[in-house]
Amino acid sequence: MASVSSQPQFRYTQPPSKVLHLRNLPWECTEEELIELGKPFGKVVNTKCNVGANRNQAFIEFADLNQAIAMISYYASSSEPAQVRGKTVYLQYSNRQEIVNNKTTADIAGNVLLVTIEGQDARLVSIDVLHLVFSAFGFVHKITTFEKTAGFQALVQFSDSETATSAKNALDGRIIPRYLLSDNVAPCTLKITYSAHTDLSVKFQSHRSRDYTNPYLPVAPSAIDGSNQFSLGLDGKKLEPESNVLLASIENMQYAVTLDVLHMVFSAFGPVQKIAMFDKNGALQALIQYPDVQTAIVSKEALEGHCIYDGGFCKLHLSYSRHTDLSIKLNNDRSRDYTIANPAMVNPQPPALGQQPIQTMGQAGHQYNVTQYAAPGLGQPMMPPQPSAGWGASAIPVQMTNHNPYVPPASMPQMSHGMMQMPPGQSGVPPPASTMPYFRPNHM
DNA sequence: AGCACA
Numbered sequence: 001m002a003s004v005s006s007q008p009q010f011r012y013t014q015p016p017s018k019v020l021h022l023r024n025l026p027w028e029c030t031e032e033e034l035i036e037l038g039k040p041f042g043k044v045v046n047t048k049c050n051v052g053a054n055r056n057q058a059f060i061e062f063a064d065l066n067q068a069i070a071m072i073s074y075y076a077s078s079s080e081p082a083q084v085r086g087k088t089v090y091l092q093y094s095n096r097q098e099i100v101n102n103k104t105t106a107d108i109a110g111n112v113l114l115v116t117i118e119g120q121d122a123r124l125v126s127i128d129v130l131h132l133v134f135s136a137f138g139f140v141h142k143i144t145t146f147e148k149t150a151g152f153q154a155l156v157q158f159s160d161s162e163t164a165t166s167a168k169n170a171l172d173g174r175i176i177p178r179y180l181l182s183d184n185v186a187p188c189t190l191k192i193t194y195s196a197h198t199d200l201s202v203k204f205q206s207h208r209s210r211d212y213t214n215p216y217l218p219v220a221p222s223a224i225d226g227s228n229q230f231s232l233g234l235d236g237k238k239l240e241p242e243s244n245v246l247l248a249s250i251e252n253m254q255y256a257v258t259l260d261v262l263h264m265v266f267s268a269f270g271p272v273q274k275i276a277m278f279d280k281n282g283a284l285q286a287l288i289q290y291p292d293v294q295t296a297i298v299s300k301e302a303l304e305g306h307c308i309y310d311g312g313f314c315k316l317h318l319s320y321s322r323h324t325d326l327s328i329k330l331n332n333d334r335s336r337d338y339t340i341a342n343p344a345m346v347n348p349q350p351p352a353l354g355q356q357p358i359q360t361m362g363q364a365g366h367q368y369n370v371t372q373y374a375a376p377g378l379g380q381p382m383m384p385p386q387p388s389a390g391w392g393a394s395a396i397p398v399q400m401t402n403h404n405p406y407v408p409p410a411s412m413p414q415m416s417h418g419m420m421q422m423p424p425g426q427s428g429v430p431p432p433a434s435t436m437p438y439f440r441p442n443h444m
Numbered sequence: 445a446g447c448a449c450a
Contacts, residue, residue, distance in 0.1 A: 023445050051448050059448075090445055100449065 014093035018068045021094040022058045025049070026087045033084050034060050041074065042067020046099040060091075061099045068093065109161040112195040113168055115154040117176075119188035122152040127210055128301035129180045130154055133190075137170065138163035142200040144209040157200050168192045182305060205294065215294050244296045245321035248286045254313040259333055262286055265308060270295030274326040276335040289326050296320070 014021075022034070031047045038044040043063040051057040062068045072093065075081065081088040113134075117125050127143050134140050134156045142157040158164040172192040181188070202211035204220030211217050219242075246266075250257055259275055266272050266288045274289040290296045300318045308314035328337040 019447095021447050023447085048448065052446090056445090057447070088445095092446080095447060 014095060016065060016069055016072075017093045017095070017097055018062045018065045019094035019096050019099055020060045020062075020068055020071065020091050022060065022082075022089050022091045023052075023056065024088060024090050025056045025058055026085045027056065029056070029058060029084055034058055037082060037084060037089070038062065038067075038071060041071035048099050059094055059096075059099045108194055108196075109165050110194045110196065110198060111158045111161045111164045112197040112200065113156045113158070113164050114193045114195040115156055116150050116191040117152045117154065117188050118191060119175075120186040121181075122188050123147075124185050125152070125176060125181065125188050126301050127154070127208065128298045129176065130156065131210065131212070131298060132180060132302055133171065133176060134158075134167055137167035139212070141213050142202050142209070142211045144200050144202060146208065155195050155197060155200055157197070161194075164194070168194070179306065180302065210294075212294075215292055219293070240320050241322075242293050242297055243320040243322065243324060244290045244293045245323040245326065246288045246290075246296050246300055247319045247321040248288060249280075249317040250284045250286070250308075251315040251317060252307075252313055253284055254311075255309050257284060257308060257314050259336055261308065262288065263336070263338070265303070266290075266299055269299035269302065271338075273339050274328050274335075274337045276326050276328060278334065287321055287323060287326055289323070 020038075022037075029049050031049055034047040034049060035044045038047075038060045041062070044060055045063045046061040047059065049055075049058040051059065060068075060071075062071070072091065075091060082091055083089060115130070115134075117123075117130075127145055130143055130145070131140055134143075138158050140156060140158060143154055145152065145154040147153070156164075156167070158167065171190050174190055176188045176190065178187070200209075200211075202209045202217065205211065205217050206220035248262070259277060262275055262277070263272055266275075270290050270292075272288060273291055275286055277284060277286040279285070288296075288299075290299065300320070303316050304318045306316055308316065326337075328335050331337060
């Protein structure tokens, strides 16, 4: 008895249904607005908004077929089209007889986001990159990643639904900033809905799940023993055991890279305990020690392949050292132990706590909302004109380029934020960092 | 401006 379903999908006269299909809706049309629209004609028993690839379609389901007919008939002969927020809405009978599954996910705000990473190389996006991206909006408690038919997905847990909502609003439909990914990785778009989860269960720290509230959670055996997907998941990464100590090699060192510059750059991801610099085959290398492996992982993921100065200068290459605790004999301009009190130490402030720089990114996220998110109507998300304009600003110190490499080391740490917001200056000697504005203007 | 999700 299936004659109705053989109707062509697009035609002017769908067979009547108590479900109406609406299109050309304004962005982020709410359920309330749909109810308002349908109320004059009958009882709206269900709605579904944000439907379709552009999320500008919706369904309204009436209690009675005659009510749906009344609405269609009215607007068929009305000189005034149906409108939501002044925008003309086109409606017709749906080819479905009822709205299924409204109000499960997608509409109910929660503290956990379901993130689908779209793009050819979505699977190359590491959990650490996701962590950085979402940390711009608040403390990320946990992340799990998994493969579904929908593709590569992640659940990202925040403290509360407000934080999750701010992240969702700012990031949904946007691409992961290119500077967070390797150069050869194709753009990855984030599609975000609310998850019904409230608290994710993370048993181990691994390549596919992290619990940032518990850094002492055991690391999954699969993430340690070499044959793991940790490396496989990140194509092109070497198999090397993770360590709390990073080995940094600096390529194309046109500017001086001082101990303090390194300290500032690496402190963005957590407290730096020790740094030792040395020459190897004429190139500068440094060992940077964090208190834990997780911090080193995040730092490495974020900094690998990036340049301390704009223009490709002082490119960082990071690997995990076999060291776990550096032996610093004395504090000088090449090596330092930041864990011991030393009046001669340059750094006037103790290193920031692990989450601190990331949490300051809330303001960057907000800024992002205002400026970058202003034109959601464009199907294609826009890249931030400069990485430092986006949420990652504070977390990606290497993007904060062109500070004067010869600035006295003692003045470096306390102005780190200013530096990180500086516009690029590819030519000539950049002005002293201390004159730089706190926020760089967003342009483009 | 043309039909979702599990």
